[in-house]
Amino acid sequence: xxxxxxxxxxxxxxxxxxxxxxxxxxxxxxxxxxxxxxxxxxxxxxxxxxxxxxxxxxxxxxxxxxxxxxxxxxxxxxxxxxxxxxxxxxxxxxxxxxxxxxxxxxxxxxxxxxxxxxxxxxxxxxxxxxxxxxxxxxxxxxxxxxxxxxxxxxxxxxxxxxxxxxxxxxxxxxxxxxxxxxxxxxxxxxxxxxxxxxxxxxxxxxxxxxxxxxxxxxxxxxxxxxxxxxxxxxxxxxxxxxxxxxxxxxxxxxxxxxxxxxxxxxxxxxxxxxxxxxxxxxxxxxxxxxxxxxxxxxxxxxxxxxxxxxxxxxxxxxxxxxxxxxxxxxxxxxxxxxxxxxxxxxxxxxxxxxxxxxxxxxxxxxxxxxxxxxxxxxxxxxxxxxxxxxxxxxxxxxxxxxxxxxxxxxxxxxxxxxxxxxxxxxxxx
Amino acid sequence: xxxxxxxxxxxxxxxxxxxxxxxxxxxxxxxxxxxxxxxxxxxxxxxxxxxxxxxxxxxxxxxxxxxxxxxxxxxxxxxxxxxxxxxxxxxxxxxxxxxxxxxxxxxxxxxxxxxxxxxxxxxxxxxxxxxxxxxxxxxxxxxxxxxxxxxxxxxxxxxxxxxxxxxxxxxxxxxxxxxxxxxxxxxxxxxxxxxxxxxxxxxxxxxxxxxxxxxxxxxxxxxxxxxxxxxxxxxxxxxxxxxxxxxxxxxxxxxxxxxxxxxxxxxxxxxxxxxxxxxxxxxxxxxxxxxxxxxxxxxxxxxxxxxxxxxxxxxxxxxxxxxxxxxxxxxxxxxxxxxxxxxxxxxxxxxxxxxxxxxxxxxxxxxxxxxxxxxxxxxxxxxxxxxxxxxxxxxxxxxxxxxxxxxxxxxxxxxxxxxxxxxxxxxxx
Numbered sequence: 001x002x003x004x005x006x007x008x009x010x011x012x013x014x015x016x017x018x019x020x021x022x023x024x025x026x027x028x029x030x031x032x033x034x035x036x037x038x039x040x041x042x043x044x045x046x047x048x049x050x051x052x053x054x055x056x057x058x059x060x061x062x063x064x065x066x067x068x069x070x071x072x073x074x075x076x077x078x079x080x081x082x083x084x085x086x087x088x089x090x091x092x093x094x095x096x097x098x099x100x101x102x103x104x105x106x107x108x109x110x111x112x113x114x115x116x117x118x119x120x121x122x123x124x125x126x127x128x129x130x131x132x133x134x135x136x137x138x139x140x141x142x143x144x145x146x147x148x149x150x151x152x153x154x155x156x157x158x159x160x161x162x163x164x165x166x167x168x169x170x171x172x173x174x175x176x177x178x179x180x181x182x183x184x185x186x187x188x189x190x191x192x193x194x195x196x197x198x199x200x201x202x203x204x205x206x207x208x209x210x211x212x213x214x215x216x217x218x219x220x221x222x223x224x225x226x227x228x229x230x231x232x233x234x235x236x237x238x239x240x241x242x243x244x245x246x247x248x249x250x251x252x253x254x255x256x257x258x259x260x261x262x263x264x265x266x267x268x269x270x271x272x273x274x275x276x277x278x279x280x281x282x283x284x285x286x287x288x289x290x291x292x293x294x295x296x297x298x299x300x301x302x303x304x305x306x307x308x309x310x311x312x313x314x315x316x317x318x319x320x321x322x323x324x325x326x327x328x329x330x331x332x333x334x335x336x337x338x339x340x341x342x343x344x345x346x347x348x349x350x351x352x353x354x355x356x357x358x359x360x361x362x363x364x365x366x367x368x369x370x371x372x373x374x375x376x377x378x379x380x381x382x383x384x385x386x387x388x389x390x391x392x393x394x395x396x397x398x399x400x401x402x403x404x405x406x407x408x409x410x411x412x413x414x415x416x417x418x419x420x421x422x423x424x425x426x427x428x429x
Numbered sequence: 430x431x432x433x434x435x436x437x438x439x440x441x442x443x444x445x446x447x448x449x450x451x452x453x454x455x456x457x458x459x460x461x462x463x464x465x466x467x468x469x470x471x472x473x474x475x476x477x478x479x480x481x482x483x484x485x486x487x488x489x490x491x492x493x494x495x496x497x498x499x500x501x502x503x504x505x506x507x508x509x510x511x512x513x514x515x516x517x518x519x520x521x522x523x524x525x526x527x528x529x530x531x532x533x534x535x536x537x538x539x540x541x542x543x544x545x546x547x548x549x550x551x552x553x554x555x556x557x558x559x560x561x562x563x564x565x566x567x568x569x570x571x572x573x574x575x576x577x578x579x580x581x582x583x584x585x586x587x588x589x590x591x592x593x594x595x596x597x598x599x600x601x602x603x604x605x606x607x608x609x610x611x612x613x614x615x616x617x618x619x620x621x622x623x624x625x626x627x628x629x630x631x632x633x634x635x636x637x638x639x640x641x642x643x644x645x646x647x648x649x650x651x652x653x654x655x656x657x658x659x660x661x662x663x664x665x666x667x668x669x670x671x672x673x674x675x676x677x678x679x680x681x682x683x684x685x686x687x688x689x690x691x692x693x694x695x696x697x698x699x700x701x702x703x704x705x706x707x708x709x710x711x712x713x714x715x716x717x718x719x720x721x722x723x724x725x726x727x728x729x730x731x732x733x734x735x736x737x738x739x740x741x742x743x744x745x746x747x748x749x750x751x752x753x754x755x756x757x758x759x760x761x762x763x764x765x766x767x768x769x770x771x772x773x774x775x776x777x778x779x780x781x782x783x784x785x786x787x788x789x790x791x792x793x794x795x796x797x798x799x800x801x802x803x804x805x806x807x808x809x810x811x812x813x814x815x816x817x818x819x820x821x822x823x824x825x826x827x828x829x830x831x832x833x834x835x836x837x838x839x840x841x842x843x844x845x846x847x848x849x850x851x852x853x854x855x856x857x858x
Contacts, residue, residue, distance in 0.1 A: 008614050008651040013553035013712040016719070022504075041501050049495030052727075056485050066478030070695035072470050075451075112541050116721045124442035145719045185437050222437040266499035268726035270541075283442040290445070290574045291720075292545045297697035298481075299725055 011128070016148040020140065020365070020385045031377055035415035038379045040195070040351065041406035042267050046322045048306075048315045052266060055305040069301035075289045077110025077273070078300040084307045085110075085273050089259065092233075093247040102252035107281050109288070112295045114231050114260035114272030117284075119145055120291070121227065121256060121274070124283040125185045126151045133171065133187040135163065137386035137399070139195045139229065142188060146388070153388030156187070160345070162201030163189070165208050172216045174392070181220040186256075187213060189226065191244070192233040193350025196386045196401035200348065206245040210254060225280070227256045234264040234316055236349035237324035246275060253277040261303050264316050271295065271303045323351070323404070326412060330404040333413045337420030339427055351405035354383070357398040361426060364397045369426045378418040440557075445577040449569065449794070449814045460806055464844035467808045469624070469780065470835035471696050475751050477735075477744045481695060484734040498730035504718045506539025506702070507729040513736045514539075514702055518688065521662075522676040531681035536710050538717065541724045543660050543689035543701030546713075548574055549720070550656065550685060550703070553712040554614045555580045562600065562616040564592065566815035566828070568624045568658065571617060575817070582817030585616070589774070591630030592618070594637050601645045603821070610649040615685075616642060618655065620673070621662040622779025625815045625830035629777065635674040639683060654709070656685045663693040663745055665778035666753035675704065682706040690732050693745050700724065700732045752780070752833070755841060759833040762842045766849030768856055780834035783812070786827040790855060793826045798855045807847040 007014065024038050060066040076082070082105040083097075090096055090103035097103045111117040118141075126132065128150030134142070136155030146153050154171055157164035168187075175181050187209060191201040206226070213224040228245045245255045260272040276284055288294070306312040330353055331346050338344075344355040363369045364382045373380065383399025402419075404412055436443065453467050489495040505511070511534040512526075519525055519532035526532045540546040547570075555561065557579030563571070565584030575582050583600055586593035597616075604610050616638060620630040635655070642653040657674045674684045689701040705713055717723070735741040759782055760775050767773075773784040792798045793811045802809065812828025831848075833841055 006651045007708055008554060008649075008654070009708060009712055010552065010554055010556045010559070012556075012716070013709075016553075016712060016715045018715060019718050022718070025503075044496050044500055047496045047499040049489050049492050049499060052499060053486065053489035053495070056489070057482065060478050060482035060485070063478050066482070067473050067476045070476040070478060070481060070697040071473055072696040074454075112721050112725070115719075119720050123439065124445075125437060125439055127439045127441075130439070141719065141722070148716065148719050220437075222435045225437065266727070267501040268499040268730075270721060270725040279436055279438060280442075283438055283445060286445045286447060287442070287577065289448050289451070290544075290570065290577050291548050292541050292699060293570070294699075296541070296699040296725060296728055298695070299728065301697075 011150070012148060015150060017144065019144050024379060024381065034377045034379055035407060035411045035418070036379045037402045037407060037415050037419070038381045039403060039406045042263055042351070043319070043322055043326065043405060045408070046319055047266055048311070051306065051311045051315055052269070052302065055302055055309060055311055059301055059305050065301070069298045071297060073294050073297040073300065075294045076285055077295060078297065078304060079105070081110055081300045081304040082108045084304055085259070088307065089244070092241055093243045095247060102246035102255070103275065107275055107277065109274050109276065109281065109285055110295050110300055111272045111274060111288070112292065113262050113270040114229065114258045114274070115141065116291070117258045117272055117274035118142055118229065120284045120287050121276070121280070122146065122149055122151065123287055124280055125225070129183060130185050131175065131180060131183045132185060133168070134388050135189060135194065136388070137196055137383060138188065138388065139190050140386050142229070143388055153390055155388050155390045155393060158197060158199055160199060162191070162199060162205040163209055165205065165212065168209060168212055172212065176216065176219050181216055182222070184220055184224055186225045186227050188229065190229045190231065192230050192242070193235060193347055195232065195350065196352055196381065196383065197354040198345065198347030198350055198352050200242060203242045203247070207248045210245065210248050210251040213254065223254055225254055225256055227258065229258045231258070231260050231263055232350040233259065235320070235323060235351070237320045237327065238348040256280065264319060265303070265306060265312060269299050269302060271299050326404040326409065329409045330402065330412050330416060333416035337417045339420070339423050341427065342423060351403050353402040353404065355400050355402060357400070357423070358427070359398060362397045363400050367397070369422060372422045372425065373419060376418045376422055378415045378422070380419065440579070441577060444579060446573070448573050453808060453810065463806045463808055464836060464840045464847070465808045466831045466836060466844050466848070467810045468832060468835045471692055471780070472748070472751055472755065472834055474837070475748055476695055477740070480735065480740040480744055481698070481731065484731055484738060484740055487738070488730055488734050494730070498727045500726060502723050502726040502729065504723045505714055506724060507726065507733060508534070510539055510729045510733040511537045513733055514688070517736065518673070521670055522672045524676060531675035531684070532704065536704055536706065538703050538705065538710065538714055539724050539729055540701045540703060540717070541721065542691050542699040543658065543687045543703070544570065545720070546687045546701055546703035547571055547658065549713045549716050550705070550709070551575065551578055551580065552716050553709055554654070558612060559614050560604065560609060560612045561614060562597070563817050564618060564623065565817070566625055566812060567617065567817065568619050569815050571658070572817055582819055584817050584819045584822060587626060587628055589628060591620070591628060591634040592638055594634065594641065597638060597641055601641065605645065605648050610645055611651070613649055613653055615654045615656050617658065619658045619660065621659050621671070622664060622776055624661065624779065625781055625810065625812065626783040627774065627776030627779055627781050629671060632671045632676070636677045639674065639677055639680040642683065652683055654683055654685055656687065658687045660687070660689050660692060661779040662688065664748070664752060664780070666749045666756065667777040685709065693748060694732070694735060694741060698728050698731060700728050755833040755838065758838045759831065759841050759845060762845035766846045768849070768852050770856065771852060780832050782831040782833065784829050784831060786829070786852070787856070788827060791826045792829050796826070798851060801851045801854065802848060805847045805851055807844045807851070809848065
């Protein structure tokens, strides 16, 4: 056996890279005393064990509701959960749910986490060689999907309230000049408390981005979609909510909305959802039929029960207080231990601080700083991992993502203290 | 909006067809009194509501095990569930589990149902234009995956104990003559109580098929894998178990095994698994990282608990008795109501009877027989849907799949009685 040196793998199979985060996770597992400010895991102590148990007991108490939860459902998802989801987010957007609303349960699909929605969407929309516009920096697992599927990414600069619109226009114009607009399929935004920067996109910017994309559609020859990844939307602990891009009048047919119940409830319960216009919606449902013909019904019924009973909202209130507190703990530690030259802003939600070191102080995977941090047993996500491979610009190498989601308070303080020392050493050296 | 008549969909998005089964399901939903012998759903009355509730209560009683179940896991899956799975199936195969065994937890991946494993595998292995060998007939959702991904299928005839090996050789030789072997990536077998025919592949045939594939590997220029879909293996109610292809000595590096806990336990709990050789295993894990970075931990911990506590085996024993009974009910109805010219064999497991009508009596979706059956409010799966689009042979159009899995006994009897009348009418007409 094994005499065939040539692999049978497909182009996709050969192309799909090891995600950089697995390297980080292995590094973490290999060191017992390591404090990881890298993991995107959520807070463990507040996981809703009792609430989940109560909801499941209600569900499985009667054979009628129990059997419904344990049988196959449909590919599109449980009708009650789709209804409750449309109602919930229509309200947040100041809209009414219904068949003619952007928040129509008829265009809402339940997925195995919102990650699956992003994957299905990319499959339905992008051929190898196509182009996706992404924020600079952006969610690195989405970059992994693009890379795996042979899709090119172009970065659009980010400001404190979202996209740099002038840069978006410049990127689109450059693509038009190079006759590449027909390959541009989507603009991907992590619009609430962005992973990795914590930035929230202002509603006005969503509207402006949609108008801009429309301007370039004629030369693209097809729709260019705005994909709004709202994974962190409900993890808000300060400030108000911005409406989603679905609330921009007259543009709902160009918006894909990806949401999730995993992060705000329990990450072990993988239930996400997407709202998509036709013909994308039908294509994504058909592809999901081939993936798994529907997300686990038990998980869907659990989430519907948690939503309908009020347990979800009670848990969310608790979670918001918890993350507000942990963000404050990290902020105080940053103020105390980080050199003044390092810039960061306190987020209003989500799980991350984004720290910018003085230019020239590299902190990537092979930097002296990263190695020194590992030696001091503290781990962060090097910011460069969150930048697309876009040949039209250099990747900044002086930023880091610091998560307050998973580590307990004591570790947040100690981790930032150690990192602060490493930073001072490096700045002094 | 919508002024762009051109779609932005990818080739895959455009290619992916509506699965024929959704048409059947819609037909079923539209008629209240319809008896469906088409659905692949499992028996509703025996769904393990109490067992699931008990296992979840144990899991969620302590905050330690509860939190572990509600947090993210790893992409490859829960270590305990992988260990238990390797042990369970190694025993069935007469092997020992362990790092050097074909049943190594290190090469075992947990998926969101075994359907997801089939999808990931096809992604990792097949480019558009590649060729997959399948049984004639075979599981139609796998045909849907191939069609969606632009993979061609070639049918290999089926005998009562599995593949027609002479035909497999003839198909491979024809492909060699046409220089198409380099495109052949896999042979897909539903090896236990096959969907749709109920046929089980003899172990000797698995061994012979592997030897045959190896013969042709040199001209292929790469490995050709035997993919064994064992979804129905545990739903055995008569006869003994055949070892899997992993038990063929010296060939484990050419075997992919896909299994599931969904059908033998609860279809609403989507937990499947795959055993794969390198480099396939790593490629599939990386691709799954992009799909969903791991199957819901809650479902995995539930299954591990059900296995470890013995609840899974107790439920399986009950389920086997139940399906043995329902198969008997269908058999008696077939003996009583079907004309003698219709041929079928009683299965030893699984969910299906496969009936062959006299040649010339068509029963496809647009046949008079299918329409007459719908008018009598009884639905079956036309066998032609289970045949690949293989231009080298005609699809038989005189077979039907009859499922005893979902419908209650009364409906099994009445459904077969109605179908029998329709068949007599058509034979008389």
